[in-house]
Amino acid sequence: MLYRKTHDFLIIGAGPVGLTTALFLKKFNIDFLLLEKKSLFSTHPSAHYLNMRTMEVFSEIDGLIEKIENRIENREFFRYYRYCRRLFDKNGVFAISDHFKPNIDEKLRELAKFSFRSPVHLPQFSLLEVLIEKLSEMKGNQQVLLEEEVEDIRPSKEKVCE
Numbered sequence: 001m002l003y004r005k006t007h008d009f010l011i012i013g014a015g016p017v018g019l020t021t022a023l024f025l026k027k028f029n030i031d032f033l034l035l036e037k038k039s040l041f042s043t044h045p046s047a048h049y050l051n052m053r054t055m056e057v058f059s060e061i062d063g064l065i066e067k068i069e070n071r072i073e074n075r076e077f078f079r080y081y082r083y084c085r086r087l088f089d090k091n092g093v094f095a096i097s098d099h100f101k102p103n104i105d106e107k108l109r110e111l112a113k114f115s116f117r118s119p120v121h122l123p124q125f126s127l128l129e130v131l132i133e134k135l136s137e138m139k140g141n142q143q144v145l146l147e148e149e150v151e152d153i154r155p156s157k158e159k160v161c162e
């Protein structure tokens with residue numbers, strides 16, 4: 001589809017970066033259009049942890065931390081990497097690696113000195129759901145359109161024209 005309307009900002013892609021950008025623009029009531037080429041969001045977990053700095057950034061959006069805290073998963077679910085050649089291998093797992101060695105609690109206590117937020121375990125597909133939900137709850141007419149692949153952008157003199 002060819003768009004001729006102009007916007008102050010065009011965000012391409014509804015990944016964690018695009019959605020976070022959209023949340024902040026919406027917070028300050030700044031006009032944008034977000035276009036995402038896919039129709040559905042992947043359920044692949046991809047990134048698993050939100051680090052302290054990410055949590056600090058998210059705490060600038062009212063109510064977002066609470067939404068994240070309602071969805072966080074037990075970090076032990078992601079503790080071990082199990083290496084095997086096939087999912088159903090008669091020889092089974094040939095190596096296990098502890099992701100939290102040597103002592104995750106000690107590390108977290110040490111990190112707590114540097115931030116007012118702690119890292120949390122939230123798989124990326126859950127984070128995307130939370131960010132989209134938050135975006136839809138915030139006031140404003142800014143649009144998020146799925147199944148719209150950006151193929152070309154023509155900047156106008158004053159605003160982004162998509």
Ligand SMILES: Cc1cc2nc3c(=O)[nH]c(=O)nc-3n(C[C@H](O)[C@H](O)[C@H](O)COP(=O)(O)OP(=O)(O)OC[C@H]3O[C@@H](n4cnc5c(N)ncnc54)[C@H](O)[C@@H]3O)c2cc1C
Pocket residue numbers: 012013014015016017018035036037038045046047048049124148149150151
């Ligand atoms: C298998 C896997 C495991 C990972 N594990 C970890 C991990 O453990 N820890 C970690 O920190 N990170 C991990 N990552 C990386 C993490 O997922 C990425 O850093 C993160 O997704 C980047 O976010 P983003 O918003 O920049 O980009 P993306 O998540 O890639 O989002 C970009 C979006 O833009 C859309 N798009 C692209 N081109 C267009 C276009 N022309 N028009 C419209 N839409 C478009 C795409 O469809 C996509 O939805 C992993 C990634 C993968 C694939």
